[in-house]
Amino acid sequence: MTKITPQDQKLDVAPPYNAVARHGVSPQPSHDEIARFDFLANFNKFLSGALGPGNKQAYDKRVLPGFEKEHGREPQDRFEIRHAMNEDPFHTFWSALKRNSMEMRQQNGRAMVLRQIDELNAKARQFNEGRDTLELHPEIDVPRYQSAVDIHCMPGSYHGEELAGDISAGANYDCGIFATTAGGLGALSDGGGQALVEWIKKERPGWEPRRVLDIGTTVGHNIVPLALAFPNCEFIAIDTAAPILRYAHARAQSLGATNIKFIQANAEDLSRWDDGAFDWVQTTMFLHETSGKALPKIITEGYRVLADNGLMLHLEQPEYSDAMPLFEQFLRDWDAFNNNEPFWSSMHALDMKTVMTDAGFDREELFESGVRAVVDREIFLEAPTGEDEDHGRAAYWHAYGAWKNADQMQEAAE
């Protein structure tokens, strides 16, 4: 029998779902559930790598010339490009395939989680019951920006429950990230958090924050690595959704991150914490899931609770600056309109530097940086950037940060 598989290991294939690490509340996948995610991980690579470049071809060869003929000018913004591209047969077919991939990921993840939901809930209870590191407050409303649509086409969003008190929202969110990013975030999907650890150790060697606030923690992917790296620091991780916090707390405890307190709270109102209560205020891929009025409130509250010499850091996808070509802005906007991320487009058009100075920072205190996911490269290939990038999903982020009053503090010390 001849082998049809090349031996040189040069093909860009997704790592197997078996490489996903298990923790205390991981769903146990069957053989075929693993195979479903294996298919989706590779299919997503095909959509971005092999088919994705067709969008630019369609735009350059027929959509743009057609637009110019009709309007006598180039498109003025990404929205005009989107409306024109939505009439193009290649782009619509590509979008339909991609939307189906997202929907399949949700169905596949939910089927795996929900068939074993009783076992998962029981495991979570073992980590959650009687612990003062999980604080739920049913009076916290789900904000409109979280309830208007189910974000990422995730049925029930972060706050949905199939059975009272369950953790299905968190378990489903956690298990499928591997398929959506083709393993780009690593075995625990925590490549963002690992990157934060690496970044801060290089940026401020020897710094020991006393207290860190993680806003919009979701399942705690990005805060657990920090909590493990700073075992003597107290971490407060907040989110508005109880189901996701139940899962996050159990997950963190099972991974040994016992220094994180998960609290149901809305970051627009941090009044339970005093001014200057934290040395570090962090958000990771969260601000695009808020709203036009909530975002500046969150940054302002974050500024208030941040201590002098403290760090505020936000990891996001890159903003749509004037320097970014309109076509790239349009591609990066795909998730906004096709994967239920309704604030994504407006958020990435915001000038974060202005938002942060409005909140109280001096412009000189602000910095920007690029942060790439830190994962085990033996198993996980680096996520492509550039033409083959899965825009909006690449494991590479833009960091907006500031050290509060760091200059004044230094001057006072001198």
Place this chain on the structure above:
Amino acid sequence: MTDTPFDWMAAANKKAKGKRPEYFDDPEDERMLSILMAVVGEVSVLRERMDTVERLLDAKGTISRDDIESYAPDKQAAYERGAMIREYIYRVMRGPHQMVQELEQVEPPVEEISQELKEI
């Protein structure tokens, strides 16, 4: 609370809140593609299962269902299976993939070529 048992299969199919975009002129095409893509995925699952069975039989000569469920490929096998899925995807996605090539190279209708050949 009701006594109705929780139907996880139905619950797994819950629709996400938020109106679904329309990609095609005919709504039936949306449904047909969703069924087709689910089948495309399930065929890939069957192929992977078959590959697991073959590898286990190669290694042990006889296997149980537990062996299949607990199978984890080593690095080489994982790569080969990834390449197998990739090859399968390229095969079933030939149509859309060729759309990209059509965009790269716009070609005249064969009827035009036919006319041309008559004259040369």
